[in-house]
Amino acid sequence: xTKRITLDDIAAAAHVSKATVSKALNDTGQLSAHTxxxxxxxxxxxxxxxxxxxQTPRCKTGLIGLVTSDLEGRFSNPxxxxxxxxxxxxxxxxxxxxxxxxxxxxxxxxxxLAARRVDGLLMLGGETDSRPPLKPNTALGIPIVxxxxxxxxxxxxxxxxxxxAAGAMAIDHLLLRGRRHIAIVSGPEHYxxxxxxxxxxxxxxxxxGLQLAAPVCYGNWHESxxxxxxxxxxxxxxxxxxxxxxxxxxxxGVIETLLAQGIRVPEDIAVIGHDNWxxxxxxxRVPITSFxxxxxxIGRRAARHLLDAINGNPHHGTTxxxxxxxxxxxxxx
Numbered sequence: 001x002t003k004r005i006t007l008d009d010i011a012a013a014a015h016v017s018k019a020t021v022s023k024a025l026n027d028t029g030q031l032s033a034h035t036x037x038x039x040x041x042x043x044x045x046x047x048x049x050x051x052x053x054x055q056t057p058r059c060k061t062g063l064i065g066l067v068t069s070d071l072e073g074r075f076s077n078p079x080x081x082x083x084x085x086x087x088x089x090x091x092x093x094x095x096x097x098x099x100x101x102x103x104x105x106x107x108x109x110x111x112x113l114a115a116r117r118v119d120g121l122l123m124l125g126g127e128t129d130s131r132p133p134l135k136p137n138t139a140l141g142i143p144i145v146x147x148x149x150x151x152x153x154x155x156x157x158x159x160x161x162x163x164x165a166a167g168a169m170a171i172d173h174l175l176l177r178g179r180r181h182i183a184i185v186s187g188p189e190h191y192x193x194x195x196x197x198x199x200x201x202x203x204x205x206x207x208x209g210l211q212l213a214a215p216v217c218y219g220n221w222h223e224s225x226x227x228x229x230x231x232x233x234x235x236x237x238x239x240x241x242x243x244x245x246x247x248x249x250x251x252x253g254v255i256e257t258l259l260a261q262g263i264r265v266p267e268d269i270a271v272i273g274h275d276n277w278x279x280x281x282x283x284x285r286v287p288i289t290s291f292x293x294x295x296x297x298i299g300r301r302a303a304r305h306l307l308d309a310i311n312g313n314p315h316h317g318t319t320x321x322x323x324x325x326x327x328x329x330x331x332x333x
Contacts, residue, residue, distance in 0.1 A: 005048040014042040037111045044135055064092050064306065065113030065142075069101045069149070070126025074277070075295060079124055079147055082299025090307060092119070101126075110134070118142060120306045124299075125149020128160050129192045143309035147302035148295070150318050157309065159302040161293040162320035163193050167200025169325055170244045170272050170291070175204075177331055179242030179270055181213040185229040185254055186246045187221040194218075197246050197274065213240050226253020234261060241269055248273035248280040251288045255330060259285060270331040274323075287328035294321050 007025070011018045016039065023031055024039035025048075031039075064087050070076035084094050095113060099106035113121065120143040125131060130152040134144060150158030174182055184201060186194050198216065205211060214236055219225035226245060230253065233240055245251035251273030255265050265271055265286045273281065276292035298321050305315045 005043075005046045009046060010039060010043050010048060013046060014039050031115075033112065033115050036115050037108070040111050040114070059117075060119050060310070061117045062092050063116060063118040064094050064120055064122060064303075065110070065116070065118040066094050066096050066122045066124060067099055067106060067109050067113070068096070068124040068126070069099045069106065070124070075126055075148060075293070076124050078295035079299035079302070082296035083122055083124070083147070083303040084299075085296075086300045086303035087307070092307075114142065120144065120310045122147060122302055122306055123149075123151075124302075127191065127193065128163060128196070143306060143314060145302045145306040145309065145315075147298055154318070155316050157305050157315040158318040159298050159305065160318060160320060161295075161298060162322050163196035164200040164203075165320075166274065166291045166323040167197035167202075167244075168204040169200075169323070170197070170274070171201045171204035171208075173272060173289070173325060173327075173331060174242040174244065174270055175208055175210075177242075177266075177270055180210060181239045182210070182242040182244060183212060183214045183217070183233050183240050184244045184246070185217045185219075185226060185233075185250050187219065187225075187250070189218045194246060201244060213238050221247050221249055223249045223253035223256075226250035226255075227257045228253075230254040230257035234263075243269060243271050245271060245273045247275050248277045248288055248290050251290070251330065252280055252284045255284055255286050255288070266329065266331050267333055272331055276324075276326050281326070281328065284330070286330045289328045289331040290326050291323040292326055293323055297321050 007018050007021045011021045021039055024036045068076045087094055097109035099109055122145055124147045127149060129149060131149045133151040133153040133156050146156060146158040148160055150160045214233055217229040217232060219229060243254055245254055251271050255271050258265050258269055263269055273288045273290040276290040281288040281290045301319060308315060
């Protein structure tokens with residue numbers, strides 16, 4: 001039987017008193033940030049799990065910790081705006097940190113936010129790949145909600161976009177415009193967004209009794225791959241009248257190659273993208289029909305779920321926010 005780690009064990013390992021350990025784990029009393037981090041790190045390494053029924057009640061501070069890992073902010077910034085608007089309307093202040101994708105830096109930020117006695121944590125990812133949950137003793141039992149990048153623990157509360165439904169909608173949109181010979185240009189195969197959008201697309205094709213006109217073209221997310229992929233599709237000599245690109249950079253590259261070959265968009269081949277990046281989608285020679293991930297709504301919903309948890313009404317599982325189809329000229333003549 002595994003020995004249960006006690007406060008005495010942590011105190012001995014960290015060379016502090018049991019009372020000091022209790023203060024750190026229960027977020028009470030005055031401790032230096034260094035001492036608090038040392039105790040939390042020691043508890044984590046020993047595998048300490050806090051017993052919920054002896055947790056000291058916390059006084060609310062009105063502070064919310066927000067930890068993002070998105071370096072570019074392309075996805076996190078809109079979600080951040082949505083979260084801040086919701087939290088601000090309830091007189092909560094947001095303490096923002098950027099872990100830059102570094103787990104150690106993320107943990108350090110969380111320890112610092114816990115030392116500031118935040119009421120809850122909003123973990124905002126830069127992609128829809130699931131992430132490991134924070135360890136049980138992390139953040140001293142503070143409510144946590146994961147946004148955009150969901151936790152891979154189904155008991156946690158997560159909010160992300162519904163890429164499966166978006167993939168199906170993309171195919172349905174092309175089918176409604178009379179397209180029956182559809183190809184797909186994708187980024188890397190291992191991304192969750194790739195897998196989910198393809199799953200939705202394949203399901204919609206199957207329901208219509210159709211198959212892809214050519215194998216999926218996997219590559220990177222850059223416009224240059226869109227150009228190359230379009231050339232590869234044209235070289236196969238198969239009939240194609242619609243191309244679903246899994247982001248807008250790919251769609252712009254595909255469109256540029258088609259136009260250079262004298263192929264009309266959308267009259268000859270309709271093209272649809274994803275992410276609704278305004279500069280890319282609207283400034284393309286043929287404006288791109290695309291899906292908006294509704295990132296602000298993801299931020300708003302995550303913030304509301306976090307407030308519910310702070311008030312004793314936690315949510316569990318993943319909430320999926322639908323993507324919105326923005327129709328432009330690349331699919332409608």
